[in-house]
Amino acid sequence: MSIKNDMVVQFNYTLRDEQGEVLETNEGSDPIVYLHGHNNMMPGVEDAIAGKSFGEKFTVTLAPETTYGVRDEAAIQRVSVKHLQGEKVWKAGMHALLNTEQGQRQVTVIKVGKFMATVDVNHPLAGRELSFDLEVIAARDATDEELAHGHAHGKGGHHH
Template sequence: MNIAKDTVVQFHYTLTDEQGEQLESSKNGDPVAYLHGHKNMIVGVEKALDGKATGDEFSATVSPEEGYGERQEEAIQRVPVKHLQGAKVWKPGMVATVHTEQGERQVTVVKAGRFMVTVDINHPLAGKTLTFDISVESVREATKEEIEHGHAHGVGGHQH
């Protein structure tokens, strides 16, 4: 079966930056699972996976526009320390999670004070051209429930 809208895809990946430095990999854990065609994956990766099948291995280079977006230099905000999740003590360069009206968001600490923290709200990978080395582990038709919920269920996907 080929990857198309309303299929659940499981894949492993290794992510590298423009210098070839490995940023992350799923190879030592469960594969990533997502519902194809429902905006659950960055655009460049979803486009690269479209039409592929179980066993396919390939590399996809993703521009910032189809990845995590361009960096916006004005995307700096001051927030109360109590809104940051992920550590007890914050230092510049650390990545935190903040709950927003649009859901959870990763931010990077620029300057930390006792009560307020200056954060960069750009995604940590914004503005970067990224290469994903991908191996497709499985492709299956999505269940009616997965399509209704808008995401994959099970290992690597959403757990209800």
């Protein structure tokens, strides 16, 4: 069965940088689960999985526009240190979580003062060409409820 829109897909991945170094993997963990064709997955990965069959393993190298986005050099902000989440003491180069109107964002601390910090709100992997080793573990047709809600339910999916 080929992967198409309105299917719940489970896959494993290993994310590599331009030099082939592993940045992330879910190896040894539960597979990633998403509803295909409903903007629940980064576009490059979803496009790469489309048309594949379960059990298929492959590698795809993706441009920043289809993964974590192009770097925006103007995406530097000053925020109150008290809004940074994840550590008690902050230093340049550390990653923090910051609540925004669009939800939580991961930011990179550039400079820290006593009360204010300068942060880069670009995703840490923005602007990079990345390779994904992908393995489609399983796929099934989505239920009517999953289609109505726009996301996968159950283990690895959304729980109501």
